[in-house]
């Protein structure tokens with residue numbers, strides 16, 4: 001029940017005829033009273049009877065007047081009571097009418113209308129409130145919000161109600177409640193209710209569902225934020241006139257909003273796209289409502305930028321286009337970075353030629369094309385001869401110059417469709433395609449191309465102030481269709497190139513299946529080599545070195561592998577494998593330790609052994625702790641450092657000059673000496689060699705073999721001896737097999753000899769026997 005304020009009753013006296021009646025009665029009564037007063041009666045009437053009659057009349061008059069007066073009064077009161085009752089009836093009727101009207105109005109409202117007492121219990125609950133809560137109005141009365149809504153929502157609603165009652169004023173709130181229609185947001189206008197004393201006794205509320213509006217607001221907010229995103233945005237009318245741009249548009253294009261509003265986006269045109277491009281773009285926008293792609297735009301300052309642009313058409317409810325939205329980002333840097341990444345990933349930075357990755361890709365395509373057109377192709381593996389030496393002696397800049405120039409020459413002399421790639425170092429690969437339908441034809445064509453390339457490379461390279469003649473070892477693998485993978489073909493060409501190198505460089509070799517068999521054997525051997533050290537299959541042989549007087553000047557320790565199935569394997573067969581797999585490191589260490597132990601054992605036995613030469617591989621020598629390894633081998637064995645001679649090759653010492661020099665000096669400081677092995681085969685700079693702390697030059701056996709008949713070799717051998725002597729170095733010749741050779745060398749003052757003429761490399765026991773033999777006086 002709604003507490004109501006009682007109607008205030010106001011009664012107003014009105015001068016009605018019935019109200020005059022008592023006054024008239026009193027006037028008559030007064031007149032008669034005066035008339036019948038005793039003095040007046042005594043003065044008028046002297047007759048006692050008359051006086052008695054008058055007195056009686058006076059008594060009757062009094063009774064009559066009093067009766068009349070009383071009647072009038074009663075009557076009047078009765079009238080008043082009747083009036084009052086009628087008015088109350090009217091008031092009650094009015095109140096009932098008001099209640100009915102209120103109910104009718106509230107029930108016809110699309111808002112939820114309600115009232116609650118100070119405890120929060122519902123006093124009024126209109127139909128809309130019933131509908132959304134699913135609670136009939138009659139049931140809702142005297143329920144509170146905690147019985148209608150989840151606790152959190154009920155608490156929030158109650159807090160708002162209390163605020164209204166406390167502040168005693170009308171307030172508006174946004175309230176979220178669970179309803180039959182789901183979670184809705186209401187704008188609730190709430191005001192206080194008062195009792196008859198003006199005290200707050202409850203509250204009323206009118207709640208309007210603003211869920212849809214809030215959603216629209218949220219969407220607008222999101223749209224506004226989205227519009228002000230990092231992307232440049234412009235909104236145009238269907239006729240292309242710009243109506244809005246965002247801040248990012250201005251910062252990306254340099255145009256302010258004032259610059260472009262009312263204008264056409266054509267002002268961004270870079271001139272890089274033709275009309276057909278834009279026609280196709282608009283055709284797609286009109287057909288699908290959407291276009292996305294890269295566009296070159298021009299900034300206000302004239303600079304161009306590449307934009308990733310999305311254009312979307314905005315439609316109204318009838319499907320008419322109302323606007324176009326263009327969103328773009330500047331991808332110029334992105335594109336440049338992409339291009340840079342691509343360049344780095346697929347091209348050699350020095351020569352700008354395709355690298356291995358791109359080459360492999362191209363080979364895949366070439367294989368597919370060859371499969372389709374049944375034409376042969378070829379992979380040409382080209383390795384510059386003596387590049388390392390040039391690089392180390394003349395410096396990396398000169399080496400780089402040679403590589404760049406080589407790349408240019410190779411690229412110029414192949415067809416546009418062929419690929420020239422650089423794999424790294426001095427290794428180039430050419431991919432030649434469409435070489436005909438038969439293997440012979442393909443081989444001839446490839447041979448011709450390669451010959452031409454060799455001629456081109458043979459022309460002098462002007463590198464700084466020096467001129468250089470390059471040559472290359474070239475391996476060729478032909479292919480037809482998908483027979484082999486790109487990787488395998490590369491391996492074949494590489495193997496053929498190695499064969500060319502082994503054949504003395506500056507030549508070419510075609511891959512043939514026997515090479516494959518060799519490859520398989522090599523890999524088998526490489527596997528076995530892992531066990532060789534563990535199983536004690538490695539041995540050191542010793543080959544005597546004699547001086548001019550046929551006395552033992554020293555020995556060279558030479559590695560042998562006693563393979564359980566294949567028998568004795570010479571080091572030339574397995575040391576390159578060990579180099580490749582890295583096994584040379586433990587093997588080399590074992591050689592050093594064994595040689596030092598042998599030296600110490602001879603020393604312990606009192607055997608004179610002037611020096612023992614030990615071969616060291618490039619990989620072994622390049623280890624950062626190589627000096628320490630040698631030192632440890634000497635220390636552990638107790639061998640005298642002066643007896644140890646390390647053999648290094650020309651290419652090895654020139655590979656990394658600074659490192660070589662530092663290590664040689666450190667080892668020299670320990671008392672160790674050095675011999676330069678295979679001398680004459682490399683491309684050494686003599687002036688440079690003179691600066692190395694060397695003790696001995698060893699003439700390579702290839703120059704000894706044809707002595708004294710080969711004039712060339714004779715001159716070379718003579719020159720080496722003269723040069724060694726000139727540098728104060730001992731000169732030893734290896735591979736001396738005949739007395740003629742020995743005599744020639746002796747005649748030219750060679751200091752020492754090593755070769756089958758004196759002894760083959762021998763196991764230690766046999767070597768000891770030889771040594772003893774040589775020590776006999778008649779042997780000298």
Ligand SMILES: Nc1nc2c(ncn2[C@@H]2O[C@@H]3COP(=O)(O)O[C@H]4[C@@H](O)[C@H](n5cnc6c(=O)[nH]c(N)nc65)O[C@@H]4COP(=O)(O)O[C@H]3[C@H]2O)c(=O)[nH]1
Nearest residue numbers: 558559570571572591615616617735736737754755756761
């Ligand atoms: N035709 C002919 N050959 C002769 C004659 N006198 C000696 N030789 C051979 O010439 C090679 C000399 O060794 P190298 O030039 O250091 O060449 C060595 C050396 O580079 C390498 N090597 C040998 N042992 C080791 C080692 O312990 N470590 C390393 N890293 N390499 C080694 O293997 C190469 C070959 O060694 P070997 O097969 O033992 O071959 C030895 C030796 O047996 C001769 O009169 N005529």
